[in-house]
Amino acid sequence: MREDMTERGHIMEKVHMDREQYPELLRKISSPPETLYCIGELSCLSERCVAVVGSRKATPYGRNVAFRLGKRLAESGVTVVSGMAEGIDAEAHRGALEAGGRTIAVLGCGPDICYPKTNRELKDRIEREGLIISQFRPGTEPRPYHFPLRNRIISGISEAVVVVEAGMSSGSLITAESAAEQGRDVYAVPGNINSLSSAGTNRLIKDGALPLVTVDDILWDMKIGSKAEETGSQSLGEDEMELYGLLRKHGEMTIDEICDMLLEPAEKVNVLVTLMEMKGIVFTGLGRVFISV
Amino acid sequence: MNSKVNTGALRGIDGYLVTVEADVSRGLPASNIVGLGGAAVKESIERIKAAVENSEFQYPLKRVVLNLIPADVRKEGSHYDLPMAVAVLMAAEQVRPADGMRDSALFGELTLAGEVTGIRGALPLVLCAVERGAKNIIVPEDNMGELDLIKGSNIFPVKTLRQAAEIIEGKEGAVAGQGGRKNQGGKEGTEGNDIEEPEDFKDIKGHENIKRAMVISAAGGHGILMVGTPGSGKTMLARRMPTIMPPMSYDEKIQVTKLYSVAGLLAEGKSIVEERPFRAPHHSITVPALVGGGRVPAPGEISLAHCGVLFLDEFTEFDKKVLDSIREPLEEGMIAVARKAGRVVFPSRVVLIAAANPCKCGYLGDPVRKCTCTQGEIASYAGRFSGPILDRIDMHIRVGSVKYEEIGSRGGTSSEMMKSAVMRARAVQERRYTGSRLYFNSQLSGKLLEEHCALDGKGERFMKDVYEKTPLSLRGYHRMLKVARTIADIEGEEGIRVEHLMEAFQYRMLKEYERKR
Numbered sequence: 169m170r171e172d173m174t175e176r177g178h179i180m181e182k183v184h185m186d187r188e189q190y191p192e193l194l195r196k197i198s199s200p201p202e203t204l205y206c207i208g209e210l211s212c213l214s215e216r217c218v219a220v221v222g223s224r225k226a227t228p229y230g231r232n233v234a235f236r237l238g239k240r241l242a243e244s245g246v247t248v249v250s251g252m253a254e255g256i257d258a259e260a261h262r263g264a265l266e267a268g269g270r271t272i273a274v275l276g277c278g279p280d281i282c283y284p285k286t287n288r289e290l291k292d293r294i295e296r297e298g299l300i301i302s303q304f305r306p307g308t309e310p311r312p313y314h315f316p317l318r319n320r321i322i323s324g325i326s327e328a329v330v331v332v333e334a335g336m337s338s339g340s341l342i343t344a345e346s347a348a349e350q351g352r353d354v355y356a357v358p359g360n361i362n363s364l365s366s367a368g369t370n371r372l373i374k375d376g377a378l379p380l381v382t383v384d385d386i387l388w389d390m391k392i393g394s395k396a397e398e399t400g401s402q403s404l405g406e407d408e409m410e411l412y413g414l415l416r417k418h419g420e421m422t423i424d425e426i427c428d429m430l431l432e433p434a435e436k437v438n439v440l441v442t443l444m445e446m447k448g449i450v451f452t453g454l455g456r457v458f459i460s461v
Numbered sequence: 462m463n464s465k466v467n468t469g470a471l472r473g474i475d476g477y478l479v480t481v482e483a484d485v486s487r488g489l490p491a492s493n494i495v496g497l498g499g500a501a502v503k504e505s506i507e508r509i510k511a512a513v514e515n516s517e518f519q520y521p522l523k524r525v526v527l528n529l530i531p532a533d534v535r536k537e538g539s540h541y542d543l544p545m546a547v548a549v550l551m552a553a554e555q556v557r558p559a560d561g562m563r564d565s566a567l568f569g570e571l572t573l574a575g576e577v578t579g580i581r582g583a584l585p586l587v588l589c590a591v592e593r594g595a596k597n598i599i600v601p602e603d604n605m606g607e608l609d610l611i612k613g614s615n616i617f618p619v620k621t622l623r624q625a626a627e628i629i630e631g632k633e634g635a636v637a638g639q640g641g642r643k644n645q646g647g648k649e650g651t652e653g654n655d656i657e658e659p660e661d662f663k664d665i666k667g668h669e670n671i672k673r674a675m676v677i678s679a680a681g682g683h684g685i686l687m688v689g690t691p692g693s694g695k696t697m698l699a700r701r702m703p704t705i706m707p708p709m710s711y712d713e714k715i716q717v718t719k720l721y722s723v724a725g726l727l728a729e730g731k732s733i734v735e736e737r738p739f740r741a742p743h744h745s746i747t748v749p750a751l752v753g754g755g756r757v758p759a760p761g762e763i764s765l766a767h768c769g770v771l772f773l774d775e776f777t778e779f780d781k782k783v784l785d786s787i788r789e790p791l792e793e794g795m796i797a798v799a800r801k802a803g804r805v806v807f808p809s810r811v812v813l814i815a816a817a818n819p820c821k822c823g824y825l826g827d828p829v830r831k832c833t834c835t836q837g838e839i840a841s842y843a844g845r846f847s848g849p850i851l852d853r854i855d856m857h858i859r860v861g862s863v864k865y866e867e868i869g870s871r872g873g874t875s876s877e878m879m880k881s882a883v884m885r886a887r888a889v890q891e892r893r894y895t896g897s898r899l900y901f902n903s904q905l906s907g908k909l910l911e912e913h914c915a916l917d918g919k920g921e922r923f924m925k926d927v928y929e930k931t932p933l934s935l936r937g938y939h940r941m942l943k944v945a946r947t948i949a950d951i952e953g954e955e956g957i958r959v960e961h962l963m964e965a966f967q968y969r970m971l972k973e974y975e976r977k978r
Contacts, residue, residue, distance in 0.1 A: 224836050225832070225834075225835075225836055225839075227826075254836050255836070286840070335831075360828075362828060362829060363828070364831040365831075422670070422861045423669075423670040423967070424667050424668060424669055424670050424861060427669050427670065428667070433669070433673070434669045434670040434672070434673035434674075435673055435948070435964050437670075438670070438673075438963070438964045438966075438967040438968075439960045439963040439964050441967060442963035442964070442966040442967055443963060445966075446923070446926055446927070446930065452967070453826075454819070454825070454826030454859065455688075455689075455826060455859025455860070455861050456826070456861075
């Protein structure tokens with residue numbers, strides 16, 4: 169056992185399989201890694217973990233669900249595990265950090281290396297407030313064949329895996345597969361059947377994954393009482409309620425579609441959307457309006 | 462013997478007076494032109510000789526000197542042929558000007574056969590002659606169309622040098638009726654281009670949001686960036702922009718016609734420009750072609766779009782330098798081009814419409830087709846909408862594709878309805894900016910911005926909230942205020958209300974290109 173300083177001043181620790189901190193769940197999978205290289209709060213490993221994964225190229229819907237899921241799980245005391253990739257992974261970590269909860273990032277490279285580079289800030293934050301782990305020695309560059317190995321660890325340390333958004337050829341499907349092999353619960357977030365970004369997750373549901381219909385589903389199944397109530401449609405005006413209801417029904421809509429449904433001119437609808445956006449009830453992106461609570 | 466006639470020269474889109482002097486004296490037969498004539502002017506002596514001989518006059522077998530006054534400014538163009546030929550004939554006493562015809566101004570190019578052909582820049586040249594008090598002006602008949610609007614002088618269209626000489630001599634019958642202007646046929650020419658079906662916004666259904674944005678854009682002169690997948694109708698929308706702008710005033714028509722006249726772009730037989738211009742340069746355009754330039758400065762596309770619409774399709778494909786070059790003319794409403802031949806100013810008050818795909822493959826965010834770009838490609842594409850450029854376009858709108866079922870569903874708002882909203886707001890702005898150099902809300906800045914975009918308590922609180930919660934830059938903040946000002950003008954409100962700000966908020970920088978927390 170040797171302690172090491174990383175370039176950025178964080179302490180790196182090696183956790184060998186026979187140490188107490190080595191996660192119990194991971195020890196039981198077939199051929200677990202002998203050593204985990206860790207930076208951050210080792211106690212994260214002893215908490216109940218749930219993995220939230222998905223594709224790098226995510227839609228606003230996917231990002232939003234990942235963020236909410238990460239936040240919700242962390243609020244309820246669950247450690248959020250993901251792969252620190254762009255898109256869904258990063259959003260899940262951010263959600264957990266936003267709630268002030270715990271999160272573990274499992275890397276496909278040495279724990280001292282930031283991949284992708286754009287997540288520098290996120291990695292720094294996880295090092296301070298969560299935990300970075302990797303089975304690869306410090307200094308190991310990311311390689312394509314590392315990622316399936318990493319995915320085994322993500323599912324290995326988690327009780328359940330949620331795939332938020334995945335195309336037909338997404339790496340998250342590999343995570344789901346290894347999770348199933350390891351006997352973990354696999355949840356998939358259902359998506360629009362026209363959306364190719366949800367083709368993989370919808371297929372998972374068809375193949376027997378549990379559909380995640382509300383964010384709290386998973387907490388129920390883990391028998392964790394939700395500590396925070398879902399903030400819902402409090403203090404909304406009549407027209408706000410109407411728009412909220414529409415969005416609940418349709419999921420996502422363009423301003424034009426809302427105009428058509430409410431039979432209101434664009435100027436009215438834009439005011440309404442801004443009003444609700446500032447309240448944090450909806451958000452806009454790619455020309456569409458989404459529900460955010 | 463010597464003689465004098467008037468003509469003109471162009472500087473930018475304005476003319477100035479040039480006098481042609483001719484002197485015929487004894488000596489070996491030779492002809493010289495002095496007074497800094499350009500290449501076309503130097504060559505004109507050969508055209509003049511042939512034209513004179515072919516018009517039943519004799520070119521004098523004497524020493525001929527032609528002088529162009531002022532002698533220190535370079536003169537370009539071919540419209541000196543006719544005045545020089547007439548000056549020579551007057552000096553040789555083959556043409557004797559009638560009373561009152563001595564201060565005539567002449568413009569025209571000659572063919573060897575003695576015919577007079579059309580010239581570039583006829584409108585500004587003739588306007589200048591009128592302003593300088595020329596009572597009788599002789600112009601090529603080909604240019605009569607664009608001179609329809611000029612009042613206060615006798616304008617004589619001619620087809621041949623012979624006709625021009627007869628008018629100078631005061632012979633009637635050379636033109637039909639006293640006071641010339643026999644060419645009233647110009648009208649037919651203008652109607653010629655109306656054959657194509659008029660475009661109207663009501664043909665476009667299910668795009669109510671962008672249509673509202675275009676009303677605001679046209680009303681306040683706000684630039685607008687449309688981002689949408691290929692085939693979502695961006696070009697279709699942009700093309701209809703002129704249909705919701707108020708008709709051009711007399712001054713605007715004159716200015717635009719002058720620009721087109723100078724650029725040599727007036728279609729043959731077509732008179733003044735009546736419709737607001739719509740210019741859509743290709744993205745391979747160079748800086749001088751866009752903002753104006755050349756050895757002899759000529760107006761660029763941004764000036765040719767003056768009073769109308771400049772449409773930049775495939776906005777992200779334009780060279781960065783090119784996009785930077787339009788910043789100043791957009792803000793100032795004019796562009797100064799400095800060249801060796803002098804510094805000229807071209808007007809450039811346009812409504813900018815930019816259109817772009819959301820990503821490299823074009824399908825990011827499309828509900829049906831899958832975007833095939835990698836995350837890296839999307840990021841680098843987003844980089845092309847770099848802050849400085851986005852910051853200078855007031856409104857950003859995402860255009861969704863029109864679905865087929867929407868065609869023929871709820872009736873779309875028509876151009877007529879949109880135009881009335883635009884006119885309302887323009888009238889308010891006209892009143893507000895009388896006596897200042899401003900024209901549009903979009904030109905507001907500094908003190909005037911503070912003065913005209915003052916907020917009430919509610920508005921202040923909202924803007925503070927926005928500033929804290931979203932990655933809005935200071936420029937973006939000002940843009941929002943200006944757009945809200947225009948919305949208030951459309952709604953006929955004195956002050957900006959919080960609803961106007963809220964609406965403006967939806968036309969801000971596109972979220973997907975904003976930097977992450």
